[in-house]
Amino acid sequence: MDKTGLLKVVKKYRNEKGAIIPMLQGIQEEYGYLPGEILEELSKETSIPLAQIYGVATFFAQFRFTPRGKHIIRVCHGTACHVNGAERISSAIEEYLGIKEKETTSDGKFSVENVACLGCCSLAPVVMIDDKTFGRLTGEKIKHILKGY
Missing domain, CATH: 3.40.30.10 (Glutaredoxin)
Structure with a gap:
Protein backbone atom coordinates (compact mmCIF):
# COMPACT_ATOMS: atom_id res chain seq x y z
CA MET A 1 0.00 0.00 0.00
CA ASP A 2 1.25 3.48 -0.87
CA LYS A 3 2.70 5.21 2.20
CA THR A 4 2.69 8.73 0.73
CA GLY A 5 -0.42 9.77 2.67
CA LEU A 6 0.99 8.38 5.91
CA LEU A 7 4.30 10.17 5.47
CA LYS A 8 2.50 13.45 4.80
CA VAL A 9 0.51 13.07 8.05
CA VAL A 10 3.56 12.05 10.10
CA LYS A 11 5.55 15.00 8.77
CA LYS A 12 2.77 17.39 9.77
CA TYR A 13 2.48 16.10 13.36
CA ARG A 14 5.90 14.55 14.07
CA ASN A 15 6.97 17.14 16.65
CA GLU A 16 3.62 17.50 18.41
CA LYS A 17 3.20 15.59 21.64
CA GLY A 18 -0.10 13.77 21.99
CA ALA A 19 -0.95 14.13 18.29
CA ILE A 20 -2.17 10.56 17.87
CA ILE A 21 -5.81 11.57 17.30
CA PRO A 22 -5.02 14.18 14.61
CA MET A 23 -2.66 11.68 12.97
CA LEU A 24 -5.39 9.02 12.88
CA GLN A 25 -7.83 11.60 11.51
CA GLY A 26 -5.33 12.56 8.84
CA ILE A 27 -4.69 8.94 7.88
CA GLN A 28 -8.41 8.27 7.65
CA GLU A 29 -8.81 11.35 5.48
CA GLU A 30 -6.00 10.15 3.20
CA TYR A 31 -7.12 6.52 2.87
CA GLY A 32 -10.84 6.66 3.69
CA TYR A 33 -10.28 4.34 6.66
CA LEU A 34 -7.44 3.10 8.88
CA PRO A 35 -5.63 0.30 7.03
CA GLY A 36 -3.82 -2.11 9.37
CA GLU A 37 -0.55 -2.00 7.45
CA ILE A 38 -0.56 1.82 7.55
CA LEU A 39 -1.11 1.76 11.32
CA GLU A 40 1.87 -0.59 11.63
CA GLU A 41 3.95 1.87 9.62
CA LEU A 42 2.66 4.74 11.79
CA SER A 43 3.95 2.85 14.82
CA LYS A 44 7.38 2.42 13.21
CA GLU A 45 7.59 6.03 12.01
CA THR A 46 6.57 7.56 15.36
CA SER A 47 7.72 4.93 17.90
CA ILE A 48 4.18 4.89 19.30
CA PRO A 49 3.36 1.31 20.32
CA LEU A 50 0.89 -0.32 17.94
CA ALA A 51 -1.28 -1.36 20.90
CA GLN A 52 -1.58 2.31 21.92
CA ILE A 53 -2.53 3.32 18.38
CA TYR A 54 -5.23 0.64 18.25
CA GLY A 55 -6.36 1.55 21.76
CA VAL A 56 -7.05 5.12 20.70
CA ALA A 57 -8.49 4.18 17.30
CA THR A 58 -10.93 1.66 18.75
CA PHE A 59 -12.05 3.98 21.53
CA PHE A 60 -13.46 6.64 19.20
CA ALA A 61 -16.45 5.82 16.98
CA GLN A 62 -15.22 8.19 14.25
CA PHE A 63 -12.49 5.78 13.17
CA ARG A 64 -13.14 3.00 10.65
CA PHE A 65 -11.02 -0.08 9.96
CA THR A 66 -12.74 -1.03 6.72
CA PRO A 67 -13.39 1.05 3.61
CA ARG A 68 -16.79 2.72 3.35
CA GLY A 69 -19.03 2.22 0.38
CA LYS A 70 -19.55 4.72 -2.40
Missing part, protein backbone atom coordinates in the same frame (compact mmCIF):
# COMPACT_ATOMS: atom_id res chain seq x y z
CA HIS A 71 -23.00 5.47 -0.95
CA ILE A 72 -23.54 5.87 2.79
CA ILE A 73 -26.98 4.84 4.04
CA ARG A 74 -27.85 6.41 7.40
CA VAL A 75 -30.89 4.86 9.07
CA CYS A 76 -32.47 7.04 11.73
CA HIS A 77 -33.25 5.24 14.98
CA GLY A 78 -34.38 8.29 16.97
CA THR A 79 -37.58 8.10 18.99
CA ALA A 80 -39.98 9.15 16.21
CA CYS A 81 -38.36 6.82 13.69
CA HIS A 82 -38.16 3.99 16.21
CA VAL A 83 -41.89 4.08 16.98
CA ASN A 84 -42.70 4.41 13.27
CA GLY A 85 -40.75 1.38 12.09
CA ALA A 86 -37.02 2.07 11.89
CA GLU A 87 -36.27 -1.57 12.72
CA ARG A 88 -38.39 -2.71 9.77
CA ILE A 89 -36.45 -0.34 7.52
CA SER A 90 -33.12 -1.66 8.82
CA SER A 91 -34.32 -5.23 8.26
CA ALA A 92 -35.42 -4.44 4.70
CA ILE A 93 -32.03 -2.87 3.92
CA GLU A 94 -30.23 -5.85 5.47
CA GLU A 95 -32.35 -8.27 3.44
CA TYR A 96 -31.96 -6.34 0.18
CA LEU A 97 -28.22 -5.61 0.41
CA GLY A 98 -27.11 -8.59 2.50
CA ILE A 99 -25.25 -6.40 5.00
CA LYS A 100 -25.83 -5.20 8.55
CA GLU A 101 -25.02 -1.91 10.21
CA LYS A 102 -21.35 -0.89 9.96
CA GLU A 103 -20.82 -3.20 7.00
CA THR A 104 -20.11 -2.53 3.33
CA THR A 105 -21.39 -4.48 0.36
CA SER A 106 -18.81 -6.69 -1.34
CA ASP A 107 -18.94 -4.49 -4.46
CA GLY A 108 -18.11 -1.40 -2.36
CA LYS A 109 -21.32 0.33 -3.39
CA PHE A 110 -23.11 0.75 -0.02
CA SER A 111 -22.30 1.08 3.67
CA VAL A 112 -24.98 1.20 6.37
CA GLU A 113 -24.89 3.24 9.58
CA ASN A 114 -27.51 3.65 12.28
CA VAL A 115 -27.79 7.20 13.62
CA ALA A 116 -29.55 8.64 16.66
CA CYS A 117 -31.51 11.33 14.81
CA LEU A 118 -31.51 12.95 11.38
CA GLY A 119 -33.74 15.82 12.50
CA CYS A 120 -36.63 14.93 10.18
CA CYS A 121 -39.00 13.56 12.80
CA SER A 122 -42.17 14.58 10.95
CA LEU A 123 -41.09 12.28 8.08
CA ALA A 124 -40.42 9.20 10.24
CA PRO A 125 -39.11 6.68 9.52
CA VAL A 126 -36.26 8.37 7.69
CA VAL A 127 -33.15 7.25 5.81
CA MET A 128 -30.46 9.46 4.36
CA ILE A 129 -28.44 8.17 1.41
CA ASP A 130 -25.39 10.36 0.96
CA ASP A 131 -26.95 13.84 1.25
CA LYS A 132 -30.48 12.95 0.15
CA THR A 133 -33.25 12.34 2.70
CA PHE A 134 -36.09 9.87 2.22
CA GLY A 135 -39.06 9.83 4.59
CA ARG A 136 -42.29 8.01 5.39
CA LEU A 137 -40.57 4.82 4.35
CA THR A 138 -41.71 1.23 4.21
CA GLY A 139 -39.61 -1.83 3.53
CA GLU A 140 -40.77 -1.87 -0.08
CA LYS A 141 -40.12 1.85 -0.58
CA ILE A 142 -36.53 1.62 0.65
CA LYS A 143 -35.84 -1.38 -1.61
CA HIS A 144 -37.24 0.55 -4.58
CA ILE A 145 -35.07 3.57 -3.69
CA LEU A 146 -31.94 1.40 -3.41
CA LYS A 147 -32.62 -0.09 -6.85
CA GLY A 148 -32.16 3.44 -8.23
CA TYR A 149 -28.55 3.53 -7.10
Whole structure:
Protein backbone atom coordinates (compact mmCIF):
# COMPACT_ATOMS: atom_id res chain seq x y z
CA MET A 1 0.00 0.00 0.00
CA ASP A 2 1.25 3.48 -0.87
CA LYS A 3 2.70 5.21 2.20
CA THR A 4 2.69 8.73 0.73
CA GLY A 5 -0.42 9.77 2.67
CA LEU A 6 0.99 8.38 5.91
CA LEU A 7 4.30 10.17 5.47
CA LYS A 8 2.50 13.45 4.80
CA VAL A 9 0.51 13.07 8.05
CA VAL A 10 3.56 12.05 10.10
CA LYS A 11 5.55 15.00 8.77
CA LYS A 12 2.77 17.39 9.77
CA TYR A 13 2.48 16.10 13.36
CA ARG A 14 5.90 14.55 14.07
CA ASN A 15 6.97 17.14 16.65
CA GLU A 16 3.62 17.50 18.41
CA LYS A 17 3.20 15.59 21.64
CA GLY A 18 -0.10 13.77 21.99
CA ALA A 19 -0.95 14.13 18.29
CA ILE A 20 -2.17 10.56 17.87
CA ILE A 21 -5.81 11.57 17.30
CA PRO A 22 -5.02 14.18 14.61
CA MET A 23 -2.66 11.68 12.97
CA LEU A 24 -5.39 9.02 12.88
CA GLN A 25 -7.83 11.60 11.51
CA GLY A 26 -5.33 12.56 8.84
CA ILE A 27 -4.69 8.94 7.88
CA GLN A 28 -8.41 8.27 7.65
CA GLU A 29 -8.81 11.35 5.48
CA GLU A 30 -6.00 10.15 3.20
CA TYR A 31 -7.12 6.52 2.87
CA GLY A 32 -10.84 6.66 3.69
CA TYR A 33 -10.28 4.34 6.66
CA LEU A 34 -7.44 3.10 8.88
CA PRO A 35 -5.63 0.30 7.03
CA GLY A 36 -3.82 -2.11 9.37
CA GLU A 37 -0.55 -2.00 7.45
CA ILE A 38 -0.56 1.82 7.55
CA LEU A 39 -1.11 1.76 11.32
CA GLU A 40 1.87 -0.59 11.63
CA GLU A 41 3.95 1.87 9.62
CA LEU A 42 2.66 4.74 11.79
CA SER A 43 3.95 2.85 14.82
CA LYS A 44 7.38 2.42 13.21
CA GLU A 45 7.59 6.03 12.01
CA THR A 46 6.57 7.56 15.36
CA SER A 47 7.72 4.93 17.90
CA ILE A 48 4.18 4.89 19.30
CA PRO A 49 3.36 1.31 20.32
CA LEU A 50 0.89 -0.32 17.94
CA ALA A 51 -1.28 -1.36 20.90
CA GLN A 52 -1.58 2.31 21.92
CA ILE A 53 -2.53 3.32 18.38
CA TYR A 54 -5.23 0.64 18.25
CA GLY A 55 -6.36 1.55 21.76
CA VAL A 56 -7.05 5.12 20.70
CA ALA A 57 -8.49 4.18 17.30
CA THR A 58 -10.93 1.66 18.75
CA PHE A 59 -12.05 3.98 21.53
CA PHE A 60 -13.46 6.64 19.20
CA ALA A 61 -16.45 5.82 16.98
CA GLN A 62 -15.22 8.19 14.25
CA PHE A 63 -12.49 5.78 13.17
CA ARG A 64 -13.14 3.00 10.65
CA PHE A 65 -11.02 -0.08 9.96
CA THR A 66 -12.74 -1.03 6.72
CA PRO A 67 -13.39 1.05 3.61
CA ARG A 68 -16.79 2.72 3.35
CA GLY A 69 -19.03 2.22 0.38
CA LYS A 70 -19.55 4.72 -2.40
CA HIS A 71 -23.00 5.47 -0.95
CA ILE A 72 -23.54 5.87 2.79
CA ILE A 73 -26.98 4.84 4.04
CA ARG A 74 -27.85 6.41 7.40
CA VAL A 75 -30.89 4.86 9.07
CA CYS A 76 -32.47 7.04 11.73
CA HIS A 77 -33.25 5.24 14.98
CA GLY A 78 -34.38 8.29 16.97
CA THR A 79 -37.58 8.10 18.99
CA ALA A 80 -39.98 9.15 16.21
CA CYS A 81 -38.36 6.82 13.69
CA HIS A 82 -38.16 3.99 16.21
CA VAL A 83 -41.89 4.08 16.98
CA ASN A 84 -42.70 4.41 13.27
CA GLY A 85 -40.75 1.38 12.09
CA ALA A 86 -37.02 2.07 11.89
CA GLU A 87 -36.27 -1.57 12.72
CA ARG A 88 -38.39 -2.71 9.77
CA ILE A 89 -36.45 -0.34 7.52
CA SER A 90 -33.12 -1.66 8.82
CA SER A 91 -34.32 -5.23 8.26
CA ALA A 92 -35.42 -4.44 4.70
CA ILE A 93 -32.03 -2.87 3.92
CA GLU A 94 -30.23 -5.85 5.47
CA GLU A 95 -32.35 -8.27 3.44
CA TYR A 96 -31.96 -6.34 0.18
CA LEU A 97 -28.22 -5.61 0.41
CA GLY A 98 -27.11 -8.59 2.50
CA ILE A 99 -25.25 -6.40 5.00
CA LYS A 100 -25.83 -5.20 8.55
CA GLU A 101 -25.02 -1.91 10.21
CA LYS A 102 -21.35 -0.89 9.96
CA GLU A 103 -20.82 -3.20 7.00
CA THR A 104 -20.11 -2.53 3.33
CA THR A 105 -21.39 -4.48 0.36
CA SER A 106 -18.81 -6.69 -1.34
CA ASP A 107 -18.94 -4.49 -4.46
CA GLY A 108 -18.11 -1.40 -2.36
CA LYS A 109 -21.32 0.33 -3.39
CA PHE A 110 -23.11 0.75 -0.02
CA SER A 111 -22.30 1.08 3.67
CA VAL A 112 -24.98 1.20 6.37
CA GLU A 113 -24.89 3.24 9.58
CA ASN A 114 -27.51 3.65 12.28
CA VAL A 115 -27.79 7.20 13.62
CA ALA A 116 -29.55 8.64 16.66
CA CYS A 117 -31.51 11.33 14.81
CA LEU A 118 -31.51 12.95 11.38
CA GLY A 119 -33.74 15.82 12.50
CA CYS A 120 -36.63 14.93 10.18
CA CYS A 121 -39.00 13.56 12.80
CA SER A 122 -42.17 14.58 10.95
CA LEU A 123 -41.09 12.28 8.08
CA ALA A 124 -40.42 9.20 10.24
CA PRO A 125 -39.11 6.68 9.52
CA VAL A 126 -36.26 8.37 7.69
CA VAL A 127 -33.15 7.25 5.81
CA MET A 128 -30.46 9.46 4.36
CA ILE A 129 -28.44 8.17 1.41
CA ASP A 130 -25.39 10.36 0.96
CA ASP A 131 -26.95 13.84 1.25
CA LYS A 132 -30.48 12.95 0.15
CA THR A 133 -33.25 12.34 2.70
CA PHE A 134 -36.09 9.87 2.22
CA GLY A 135 -39.06 9.83 4.59
CA ARG A 136 -42.29 8.01 5.39
CA LEU A 137 -40.57 4.82 4.35
CA THR A 138 -41.71 1.23 4.21
CA GLY A 139 -39.61 -1.83 3.53
CA GLU A 140 -40.77 -1.87 -0.08
CA LYS A 141 -40.12 1.85 -0.58
CA ILE A 142 -36.53 1.62 0.65
CA LYS A 143 -35.84 -1.38 -1.61
CA HIS A 144 -37.24 0.55 -4.58
CA ILE A 145 -35.07 3.57 -3.69
CA LEU A 146 -31.94 1.40 -3.41
CA LYS A 147 -32.62 -0.09 -6.85
CA GLY A 148 -32.16 3.44 -8.23
CA TYR A 149 -28.55 3.53 -7.10
